[in-house]
Amino acid sequence: MSEKNLYEYNVDDSFEIFLLVKSAEVRVAKNGKKFIAFTFQDKSGQMDGKFWDASSEDIEKYVAGAIVKVSGKRELYQGNPQIRIFKLRLASSGEPDKAEQFIEKAPIKKEDMVEELNQTLFEITNAHWNRIVRHLLTKYQKEYFEAPAAKRFHHAFHGGLAFHTLSMLRLAKTVANQYENINKSLLYAGVIIHDLGKVLELTGPVSTEYTLEGNLIGHIVLVDEEISKACATLKIDERIEDVLLLKHMVLAHHGKMEFGSPVQPKLREAEILYHLDHLDATINMLDNALSRTEPGSFTERIFGLDNRSFYNPSQTEPIVNE
Structure with missing residues (x-):
């Protein structure tokens, strides 16, 4: 080779x-x-x-x-x-x-990602959200830690879904510690399951394609359906406010209807989730392109960022004024 x-x-x-x-x-x-x-x-x-x-x-x-x-x-x-x-x-x-x-893999070992996500579950203190999230992680544990987060553009590698989620969780904890009124339980629960539908939407990390249900339904609605199934199994009334709030986190996480969300964010935590998702995906796309670009030149055009090219500065060390 x-x-x-x-x-x-x-x-x-x-x-x-x-x-x-x-x-x-x-x-x-x-x-x-x-x-x-x-x-x-x-x-x-x-x-x-x-x-x-x-x-x-x-x-x-x-x-x-x-x-x-x-x-x-x-x-x-x-x-x-x-x-x-x-x-x-x-x-x-x-x-x-x-x-x-030949497959790219997440830069963090699966065992370490599992451990960090499991520790965060203890910070979800709302019993309904905790039970639903734990149930879904158990149901799809193998796929969740192997699946890519996308077919091509961001975190499109083995373990990309879990790594993307973990990266967002770290950002979410920083934001939640900065602003005291944020419901941490709701934000963390929403982050952990917001893209879980991708284990059903995509075929896997080797030759990633959209499944039939991925093409016809999409990961956002698939997660909503999985929450309903979890509620049925756990004997939780899916019409109570707790479940509706969690469903809204998932359904609104693309931010705008033209981006695929059936509703726009109507909760503070849902608005935060949308921005964290966009920020983490954007930085991953930029890092990938810049890592393959010589200093002093522009990246390839990045489709997921409006086909823009980004400059990789030749000045890599901070300038110190004496």
């Missing part, structure tokens, strides 16, 4: 490298011939590439989850990195062939 990862190659560098096929969408070009729009991945990140004039055999074997050896060159297309594919073949026997070798 190449010693260098995908994003360690510069624009116009040629390479031969093993990569995981994260997704492979068959499309039709203007000339009527089929091509495959790939998203490739290794531990350094994801990058797109198009495989032109794909035969039926190509379409059959180059599928999501496959490990391939790519001969190509890194290029820029409309400000975004992409691979110009020269040659492509499946990995052979004895070559890297396990998806785990």
Whole structure:
């Protein structure tokens, strides 16, 4: 396997490298011939590439989850990195062939994330919220700590959902300690389960796609349904105010209806949750792009941030006035 990862190659560098096929969408070009729009991945990140004039055999074997050896060159297309594919073949026997070798993982061990989240549960002192959150974490424990937080843009890696949640919890605790009237129990409960529906919306960290219920219903409504199911199991009346407040935290966490929330935040804690979610996702997207950008130059265009490019300053040390 190449010693260098995908994003360690510069624009116009040629390479031969093993990569995981994260997704492979068959499309039709203007000339009527089929091509495959790939998203490739290794531990350094994801990058797109198009495989032109794909035969039926190509379409059959180059599928999501496959490990391939790519001969190509890194290029820029409309400000975004992409691979110009020269040659492509499946990995052979004895070559890297396990998806785990190519998957990005959360920077914190699963055991440590489990421990920190479990400790926070003791700070949720409202009995109804505590029971519902514990029930849902137990029900989806394996998926919750393996799932990505998104298909592509932020925390799109193994354990990304739990890491995103933990990062938001740390921010939430700072905010709650700054402003004395915040209901910590409600805020922490909302943070922990706000994206739990993604274990049902997405297929997993290897070749992440939207499930049928993810496409047709979406993670926000799926969490709302899971709260209702939890209430039925725990014999909690889902029409009481406690449950309605928790449901509102989930339903309003995208902030605006055009962003996918069926309601806008109408609780102080729901408004905070929306901003914490947006802030953590934004910083993760920025960190990813800036980590792959040479000092003194601009990042690729970041789709999730209005297709803006961000400058990576060449001045890395603070200037001290003497």
